[in-house]
Amino acid sequence: xxxxxxxxxxxxxxxxxxxxxxxxxxxxxxxxxxxxxxxxxxxxxxxxxxxxxxxxxxxxxxxxxxxxxxxxxxxxxxxxxxxxxxxxxxxxxxxxxxxxxxxxxxxxxxxxxxxxxxxxxxxxxxxxxxxxxxxxxxxxxxxxxxxxxxxxxxxxxxxxxxxxxxxxxxxxxxxxxxxxxxxxxxxxxxxxxxxxxxxxxxxxxxxxxxxxxxxxxxxxxxxxxxxxxxxxxxxxxxxxxxxxxxxxxxxxxxxxxxxxxxxxxxxxxxxxxxxxxxxxxxxxxxxxxxxxxxxxx
Amino acid sequence: xxxxxxxxxxxxxxxxxxxxxxxxxxxxxxxxxxxxxxxxxxxxxxxxxxxxxxxxxxxxxxxxxxxxxxxxxxxxxxxxxxxxxxxxxxxxxxxxxxxxxxxxxxxxxxxxxxxxxxxxxxxxxxxxxxxxxxxxxxxxxxxxxxxxxxxxxxxxxxxxxxxxxxxxxxxxxxxxxxxxxxxxxxxxxxxxxxxxxxxxxxxxxxxxxxxxxxxxxxxxxxxxxxxxxxxxxxxxxxxxxxxxxxxxxxxxxxxxxxxxxxxxxxxxxx
Numbered sequence: 001x002x003x004x005x006x007x008x009x010x011x012x013x014x015x016x017x018x019x020x021x022x023x024x025x026x027x028x029x030x031x032x033x034x035x036x037x038x039x040x041x042x043x044x045x046x047x048x049x050x051x052x053x054x055x056x057x058x059x060x061x062x063x064x065x066x067x068x069x070x071x072x073x074x075x076x077x078x079x080x081x082x083x084x085x086x087x088x089x090x091x092x093x094x095x096x097x098x099x100x101x102x103x104x105x106x107x108x109x110x111x112x113x114x115x116x117x118x119x120x121x122x123x124x125x126x127x128x129x130x131x132x133x134x135x136x137x138x139x140x141x142x143x144x145x146x147x148x149x150x151x152x153x154x155x156x157x158x159x160x161x162x163x164x165x166x167x168x169x170x171x172x173x174x175x176x177x178x179x180x181x182x183x184x185x186x187x188x189x190x191x192x193x194x195x196x197x198x199x200x201x202x203x204x205x206x207x208x209x210x211x212x213x214x215x216x217x218x219x220x221x222x223x224x225x226x227x228x229x230x231x232x233x234x235x236x237x238x239x240x241x242x243x244x245x246x247x248x249x250x251x252x253x254x255x256x257x258x259x260x261x262x263x264x265x266x267x268x269x270x271x272x273x274x275x276x277x278x279x280x281x282x283x284x285x286x287x288x289x290x291x292x293x294x295x296x297x
Numbered sequence: 298x299x300x301x302x303x304x305x306x307x308x309x310x311x312x313x314x315x316x317x318x319x320x321x322x323x324x325x326x327x328x329x330x331x332x333x334x335x336x337x338x339x340x341x342x343x344x345x346x347x348x349x350x351x352x353x354x355x356x357x358x359x360x361x362x363x364x365x366x367x368x369x370x371x372x373x374x375x376x377x378x379x380x381x382x383x384x385x386x387x388x389x390x391x392x393x394x395x396x397x398x399x400x401x402x403x404x405x406x407x408x409x410x411x412x413x414x415x416x417x418x419x420x421x422x423x424x425x426x427x428x429x430x431x432x433x434x435x436x437x438x439x440x441x442x443x444x445x446x447x448x449x450x451x452x453x454x455x456x457x458x459x460x461x462x463x464x465x466x467x468x469x470x471x472x473x474x475x476x477x478x479x480x481x482x483x484x485x486x487x488x489x490x491x492x493x494x495x496x497x498x499x500x501x502x503x504x505x506x507x508x509x510x511x512x513x514x515x516x517x518x519x520x521x522x523x524x525x526x527x528x529x530x531x532x533x534x535x536x537x538x539x540x541x542x543x544x545x546x547x548x549x550x551x552x553x554x555x556x557x558x559x560x561x562x563x564x565x566x567x
Contacts, residue, residue, distance in 0.1 A: 111518035122533035124522040
């Protein structure tokens with residue numbers, strides 16, 4: 001049973017992209033093609049149901065375009081994308097896809113529609129025609145899941161960035177999606193708000209079994225993910241566990257990505273001859289590794 | 298300075314009038330306005346006065362809040378009164394120089410002033426006791442029949458509620474841009490009117506650009522949450538008539554009836 005009680009879920013790909021291509025076509029005034037930029041270049045991607053996935057990439061690497069595809073806000077120029085078994089390029093699948101894969105955007109102000117927190121959380125269920133009593137139940141549950149029940153009667157304008165972003169997540173959770181795509185949800189937040197949002201995402205993943213796809217360029221947020229994809233100029237260039245990815249410090253630098261400071265330090269220590277394993281991700285691990293190295297020598 | 302702007306001057310209180318369905322208040326206000334424009338005779342005036350003050354009393358909104366709205370139309374009222382006073386032909390009362398005050402003019406001026414005052418007081422009861430959101434909800438539901446003839450009622454209501462949500466955000470943004478431009482030497486205060494308007498350009502251009510960007514983002518966020526217009530949509534807080542709403546309708550209709558009876562059957566002087 002999944003969190004919403006929809007019966008057994010077989011471990012299958014919730015998102016499956018095959019040779020996915022997206023081209024932004026610029027036209028001049030007469031409608032002639034002026035230039036084509038390829039935002040997604042033959043992307044193959046599989047995401048397992050219930051995973052916590054992180055997608056990394058610097059600006060313009062195509063990661064936001066990919067996010068919009070998962071929500072059927074954009075449709076493939078070439079190739080196919082299946083979300084929960086539904087082809088996103090089919091017109092009739094648009095709303096089921098959007099319900100299965102919710103999306104949280106970067107700017108917290110520009111995605112809250114109502115002037116009262118609880119009404120905003122109810123907006124999604126209203127759109128998909130959920131009966132009134134059920135909406136109230138879902139709103140309560142979602143607000144509790146993100147820890148914002150206290151603020152249900154507040155105006156969103158009075159909340160902090162992190163709180164607004166949690167309200168936005170609650171709005172998506174109320175639609176009972178199988179998968180939530182967070183498109184740089186922390187880019188405009190202060191460190192406290194950032195930690196709150198990421199913690200909320202992990203809780204949803206653990207407690208409700210919702211697949212999370214976190215798009216970010218903060219490396220620290222990626223450390224606890226099940227799997228990491230690195231994108232560069234429209235291609236998926238690296239994939240693996242955070243440990244596998246961050247052990248390749250040189251390669252990450254090539255893609256203009258930062259590595260967690262702890263990992264860089266560990267890397268530098270190893271290069272200067274101290275016996276530290278590759279792929280150290282947290283401060284705790286580094287401390288242990290250094291202590292171990294000290295004992296041996 | 299920009300933060301002082303309040304929109305929809307809602308006065309929170311726990312009263313019967315606050316709890317009424319917004320549709321009742323909308324229709325009630327409409328009937329009340331009709332009654333104001335067709336009352337004739339001292340009895341009808343009395344009825345209107347009693348009705349208005351009873352409602353104000355019930356709403357528990359302090360009277361001085363109501364009077365605030367009057368200040369803004371004082372000039373309009375004065376002009377109307379003066380024109381009525383001097384320009385109505387009829388039996389002469391006083392005359393000096395080229396102006397003369399007639400009995401009819403005096404009567405018209407007083408009636409007009411009373412009408413305008415009651416109109417403002419009555420409509421502010423509605424705006425003071427209804428939140429902007431309730432108002433848009435009420436409008437949407439009340440105008441729903443119009444959607445059959447192609448009026449996009451749901452879209453209009455949605456636009457109004459989104460506008461209400463974004464007004465404080467845009468005000469804050471205006472403040473921010475203003476400070477940013479002032480830091481670069483922009484001057485919003487000195488100069489004559491034309492210079493002042495010209496100086497607004499560095500404020501308005503970025504504001505518009507950002508408003509469009511926000512609109513674009515919001516449209517995408519709404520689409521991502523399965524928004525597809527009003528069809529097949531359910532409501533989290535549906536409007537349902539209660540017993541008190543029926544009573545309110547009855548009261549307003551009875552009041553309008555009294556005023557109409559006075560107009561047609563009581564030939565009281567006025």
